[in-house]
Amino acid sequence: MPEGHTIHRLAQDHRARFLARPVRVSSPQGKFSDSAALLDGQVMTGAEAHGKHLFLGFGALGWVHVHLGLFGKVDFGDVPDTHRPPPTDTVRMRIAAPGAHVDLRGPTTCALITDGEKGAVHDRLGPDPLRPDDDPDRVWTRISRSRTTIAALLMDQKVIAGVGNVYRAEVLFRQGIDPYREGRAITRAEWDTIWADLVALMREGVRNNRIDTVRPEHTPEAMGRPPRVDDHGGEVYVYRRAALGCHLCGTEIRTASLAARNLFWCPGCQQR
């Protein structure tokens, strides 16, 4: 379930269990074995996120750089060592300390890198709504000069880091903006609202560890409908609701493929 909120939550969850503690590191699946051997027994000195990238610090040894890609999964287990389940053979990396372990499966990236290499990753990522010091003006500069659609721009990690297919669809619905509108046709006021909305939605995503975007007044309860949670685990307006009726205006939600990803929007609520 990896959009930026997941990764920031993972950083927090790693810090809570492992920060400043020596940890056991292994790679049952094998692809990370050499680095795991170097790190085994070392102290975890940091855990941070930028967009969808996770960095686990190990002092002078560098950082474990993790990117979940589309399929990557992380499972924590908070059990006494005597009850710790043996890892399955797809676990790329297991980190363990007394009373806690975490398994990483199916990541696109899991590699030990240097400070310099970490810096290079930050340099190619845009501002992240979940990093308090990041500057939305840098994003606005790119968007306001671009003929690319706002839908494509929001998914471009060099422009803005951490937004994925769900937040893209949902923030454009919430702001009433058609996904095919060009970046340069977005007004400054619209951009300010999009950024502020992403900050709020993604912070809530970190808190709840899932994506909910439906405003209180639009929940099924508030609208007198039976309770419902969408099958990806949160409550949303348009994501994966193709051919269903819009919660607000009843228009059929449309879907289209854009740069190999599924786009969802309501033609009734979102303006060109």
Next chain:
DNA sequence: TCCTTATGTACAA
């Protein structure tokens, strides 16, 4: 049991 799909990205042509 097989097929499809998925909240992602990099690289080749």
Next chain:
DNA sequence: TGTACCTAAGGAC
């Protein structure tokens, strides 16, 4: 634009 990569769940049979 297409393809490769990594894993697991759900649905069709």
